[in-house]
Amino acid sequence: MKLHHIIEAQQFNSSTLLYIFDxxxxxxxxxxxxxxxxxQKRIMATLFYEPSTRTRFSFETAMHRLGGRVISTENAGEFxxxxxxxxxEDTVQIxxxxxxxxxxxxxxxxxxxxxxxxxxxxxxxxxDGAGQHPTQALLDLYTIRKEIGAIDGLKIAMVGDLAxxxxxxxxxxxxxxxxxxxxxxxxxxLLKMKEDILEHLRERNIWYTEETDLDKVLPEVxxxxxxxxxxxxxxxxxxxxxxxxxxxxxxxHTLSLMKEKSIIMHPLPRLDEISxxxxxxxxxxxxxxAQNGLYVRMALLSAVFx
Amino acid sequence: MKLHHIIEAQQFNSSTLLYIFDxxxxxxxxxxxxxxxxxQKRIMATLFYEPSTRTRFSFETAMHRLGGRVISTENAGEFxxxxxxxxxEDTVQIxxxxxxxxxxxxxxxxxxxxxxxxxxxxxxxxxDGAGQHPTQALLDLYTIRKEIGAIDGLKIAMVGDLAxxxxxxxxxxxxxxxxxxxxxxxxxxLLKMKEDILEHLRERNIWYTEETDLDKVLPEVxxxxxxxxxxxxxxxxxxxxxxxxxxxxxxxHTLSLMKEKSIIMHPLPRLDEISxxxxxxxxxxxxxxAQNGLYVRMALLSAVFx
Amino acid sequence: MKLHHIIEAQQFNSSTLLYIFDxxxxxxxxxxxxxxxxxQKRIMATLFYEPSTRTRFSFETAMHRLGGRVISTENAGEFxxxxxxxxxEDTVQIxxxxxxxxxxxxxxxxxxxxxxxxxxxxxxxxxDGAGQHPTQALLDLYTIRKEIGAIDGLKIAMVGDLAxxxxxxxxxxxxxxxxxxxxxxxxxxLLKMKEDILEHLRERNIWYTEETDLDKVLPEVxxxxxxxxxxxxxxxxxxxxxxxxxxxxxxxHTLSLMKEKSIIMHPLPRLDEISxxxxxxxxxxxxxxAQNGLYVRMALLSAVFx
Numbered sequence: 065m066k067l068h069h070i071i072e073a074q075q076f077n078s079s080t081l082l083y084i085f086d087x088x089x090x091x092x093x094x095x096x097x098x099x100x101x102x103x104q105k106r107i108m109a110t111l112f113y114e115p116s117t118r119t120r121f122s123f124e125t126a127m128h129r130l131g132g133r134v135i136s137t138e139n140a141g142e143f144x145x146x147x148x149x150x151x152x153e154d155t156v157q158i159x160x161x162x163x164x165x166x167x168x169x170x171x172x173x174x175x176x177x178x179x180x181x182x183x184x185x186x187x188x189x190x191x192d193g194a195g196q197h198p199t200q201a202l203l204d205l206y207t208i209r210k211e212i213g214a215i216d217g218l219k220i221a222m223v224g225d226l227a228x229x230x231x232x233x234x235x236x237x238x239x240x241x242x243x244x245x246x247x248x249x250x251x252x253x254l255l256k257m258k259e260d261i262l263e264h265l266r267e268r269n270i271w272y273t274e275e276t277d278l279d280k281v282l283p284e285v286x287x288x289x290x291x292x293x294x295x296x297x298x299x300x301x302x303x304x305x306x307x308x309x310x311x312x313x314x315x316x317h318t319l320s321l322m323k324e325k326s327i328i329m330h331p332l333p334r335l336d337e338i339s340x341x342x343x344x345x346x347x348x349x350x351x352x353x354a355q356n357g358l359y360v361r362m363a364l365l366s367a368v369f370x
Numbered sequence: 371m372k373l374h375h376i377i378e379a380q381q382f383n384s385s386t387l388l389y390i391f392d393x394x395x396x397x398x399x400x401x402x403x404x405x406x407x408x409x410q411k412r413i414m415a416t417l418f419y420e421p422s423t424r425t426r427f428s429f430e431t432a433m434h435r436l437g438g439r440v441i442s443t444e445n446a447g448e449f450x451x452x453x454x455x456x457x458x459e460d461t462v463q464i465x466x467x468x469x470x471x472x473x474x475x476x477x478x479x480x481x482x483x484x485x486x487x488x489x490x491x492x493x494x495x496x497x498d499g500a501g502q503h504p505t506q507a508l509l510d511l512y513t514i515r516k517e518i519g520a521i522d523g524l525k526i527a528m529v530g531d532l533a534x535x536x537x538x539x540x541x542x543x544x545x546x547x548x549x550x551x552x553x554x555x556x557x558x559x560l561l562k563m564k565e566d567i568l569e570h571l572r573e574r575n576i577w578y579t580e581e582t583d584l585d586k587v588l589p590e591v592x593x594x595x596x597x598x599x600x601x602x603x604x605x606x607x608x609x610x611x612x613x614x615x616x617x618x619x620x621x622x623h624t625l626s627l628m629k630e631k632s633i634i635m636h637p638l639p640r641l642d643e644i645s646x647x648x649x650x651x652x653x654x655x656x657x658x659x660a661q662n663g664l665y666v667r668m669a670l671l672s673a674v675f676x
Numbered sequence: 677m678k679l680h681h682i683i684e685a686q687q688f689n690s691s692t693l694l695y696i697f698d699x700x701x702x703x704x705x706x707x708x709x710x711x712x713x714x715x716q717k718r719i720m721a722t723l724f725y726e727p728s729t730r731t732r733f734s735f736e737t738a739m740h741r742l743g744g745r746v747i748s749t750e751n752a753g754e755f756x757x758x759x760x761x762x763x764x765e766d767t768v769q770i771x772x773x774x775x776x777x778x779x780x781x782x783x784x785x786x787x788x789x790x791x792x793x794x795x796x797x798x799x800x801x802x803x804d805g806a807g808q809h810p811t812q813a814l815l816d817l818y819t820i821r822k823e824i825g826a827i828d829g830l831k832i833a834m835v836g837d838l839a840x841x842x843x844x845x846x847x848x849x850x851x852x853x854x855x856x857x858x859x860x861x862x863x864x865x866l867l868k869m870k871e872d873i874l875e876h877l878r879e880r881n882i883w884y885t886e887e888t889d890l891d892k893v894l895p896e897v898x899x900x901x902x903x904x905x906x907x908x909x910x911x912x913x914x915x916x917x918x919x920x921x922x923x924x925x926x927x928x929h930t931l932s933l934m935k936e937k938s939i940i941m942h943p944l945p946r947l948d949e950i951s952x953x954x955x956x957x958x959x960x961x962x963x964x965x966a967q968n969g970l971y972v973r974m975a976l977l978s979a980v981f982x
Binding site: 115 | 721
């Protein structure tokens with residue numbers, strides 16, 4: 065299977081998803097053997113208009129484990145040409161002369177799509193503002209599948225900042241393609257999941273409920289997907305931030321209410337919304353989840369090159 | 371042929387230029403086949419005292435396509451040692467212990483030359499302030515040769531900021547080594563080509579003219595070399611900047627006056643001095659020109675290593 | 677011999693030191709032949725919380741000469757996750773999923789040790805604030821051994837900022853493991869070697885003396901280890917800085933008093949505490965010393981991987 069631009073979670077159908085997950089699983093073995101040199105003649109450009117060292121490291125490691133080369137900037141906003149007023153389109157056009165794939169992180173919604181409209185080289189969206197971050201959604205789904213065994217029939221609690229977190233929005237969208245999904249949205253009133261996503265679920269007849277009491281939900285679910293209350297999104301509404309923060313903390317008490325075969329996920333970074341005492345519990349899946357990002361990104365790069 | 375330091379356009383004679391262009395042409399085939407591993411044991415250091423991501427990416431891609439390795443900084447001005455007062459000479463001396471070639475970008479005229487005076491490893495000047503940017507001049511010449519077929523007999527219009535653009539100055543210098551060249555300098559009065567270059571042309575009996583009307587020149591020339599009016603060079607003379615900007619814009623009207631076999635070049639980035647509607651015309655050569663930078667830099671690195 | 681975390685100079689015993697020095701010596705030959713591809717499947721992460729381009733370049737060159745790959749950040753303090761409040765421990769945990777070795781530079785004493793407490797991947801301390809910089813101490817010792825022929829019996833003058841320079845502290849510590857060492861501490865009263873190190877020497881019966889007159893010491897010693905008076909450590913005590921700076925300058929006069937078979941070392945960068953006229957004297961060992969950093973770091977990486 066051949067992929068080209070990777071822009072948004074919605075572009076993947078079930079068979080593409082299956083292919084990506086199978087390839088990601090193969091990549092686990094490739095990494096266990098130290099990587100491959102299959103793509104040693106390929107160059108990946110990481111064009112980041114805002115720093116995100118973790119995402120950049122994940123993509124760059126993926127490229128290196130595939131044997132490829134990397135050219136990299138984390139300050140493309142200070143890209144001398146951009147500072148002088150160059151458009152994203154011109155920058156991407158020029159990178160087409162250098163690189164075989166371009167990974168873009170941008171602060172503007174729709175930036176990756178604009179780039180893909182004029183780029184012959186495949187564009188991979190590594191996050192565009194409050195828009196999409198499709199590779200994060202794919203690694204989340206891959207993690208669920210690997211840890212729980214299947215996605216059909218899943219019961220998942222999404223917890224925390226559901227109004228502003230793009231991760232939970234994209235993941236909900238992808239989950240709506242599967243069977244018998246039950247979603248428990250657990251959020252402070254100020255940070256409830258937005259109506260457009262709920263509407264989408266109703267249209268697709270996906271079961272969901274909105275809760276404020278996490279403890280009530282914990283014994284039911286296979287996955288607790290915790291998120292960070294993002295201070296930077298509250299601006300000067302400090303009081304609102306303080307009200308929301310610390311409402312849902314995963315700790316030993318949480319673990320005691322969860323099923324034995326369940327897992328805790330988190331897109332990271334975490335602050336205190338997951339207590340460090342949880343890290344040693346086998347249900348703490350968030351570092352494995354970050355690791356899965358490597359395999360999924362290797363699978364995507366591999367599909368883009370093949 | 372063996373090159374060592376690459377500091378200024380003037381250092382190249384006709385036979386060296388021919389050799390570089392032939393090698394660059396070979397490099398087009400090397401890249402078409404995904405690159406070579408010939409120089410896999412070589413390390414290039416990019417020591418940039420001011421950011422220029424495009425130039426850096428071009429050199430780094432060149433090195434990767436040759437199979438080599440790269441160590442890279444774009445903030446050498448904040449190089450901890452420089453911040454502590456280390457001289458350029460000491461920094462270069464130490465890099466001699468690490469790298470096989472050092473690509474320097476600096477804000478001071480003459481910096482690359484100073485570096486070359488004490489460096490055993492070859493120094494490549496990637497731009498030193500208002501001074502030289504020899505690899506840009508070489509890729510410009512390579513583009514003309516490839517697109518027009520020959521340099522002897524060329525008629526070229528240089529347009530825009532001729533007073534302050536180092537690109538047009540270096541290119542004029544190189545062109546003066548060829549036969550039957552005709553140069554049309556088209557600039558606002560404030561931004562006319564400086565006397566030292568005109569003097570040089572007169573000494574060499576090169577035909578040139580100074581114009582303010584671009585339309586009059588367009589039907590004559592093989593190459594329109596457009597440049598950006600560089601706001602940053604006007605300081606607080608905003609009125610002067612606004613007066614000069616927008617005087618010469620390449621658009622559909624321009625194209626209608628140009629010869630069928632002519633081309634438009636631009637060192638990029640462009641703002642609005644070339645309208646985006648021009649991009650799809652086959653005479654729009656500026657993105658191919660940027661691409662040629664890769665081949666020329668591969669040729670230079672290869673000549674430096676061989 | 678297998679090394680894992682490399683955190684502080686104290687962790688090495690004589691046989692480990694001997695092994696590292698022998699391997700570093702082999703690495704000189706490896707580099708002379710352009711490097712090896714032995715570790716082509718290994719990835720090194722350079723996680724620098726403060727910029728130190730020289731140290732970063734030294735490690736990255738070492739990794740490239742061993743055939744390995746590098747993922748790199750020099751602004752980990754602005755690491756998006758760190759800015760959002762992520763702990764060093766979480767960052768390192770995630771990097772464990774990507775890299776085979778993690779080189780950390782941090783502004784806090786003890787940071788590397790904290791990282792090593794939770795990291796399965798080997799941690800190499802590339803400087804933690806006023807704490808340790810063990811690879812610098814090792815390359816210093818390697819240089820002495822190589823230039824002088826042996827460490828036992830060494831007479832060394834440590835000059836300049838002995839109070840605040842971590843280099844001389846670590847080197848003194850390592851020297852105390854050898855036989856018949858004589859150390860001459862030459863410093864302005866304000867910058868004398870601290871009591872804890874002197875105490876350590878007395879306990880181990882190492883001969884030392886404290887001097888203020890450099891000239892008196894010069895004819896005695898095999899090594900003059902000059903250091904920079906670090907302006908940044910004086911804060912607003914400018915008068916104190918000016919009083920200390922320029923007290924000890926290595927110049928032609930210094931050379932005339934030194935033994936023919938002695939050497940001058942400096943951890944670099946230097947300002948004016950070593951005059952440039954000294955550079956061409958064969959006893960000027962500081963650039964060779966910087967070069968030795970490459971071999972020693974290759975030896976350490978190699979020992980960590982094997």
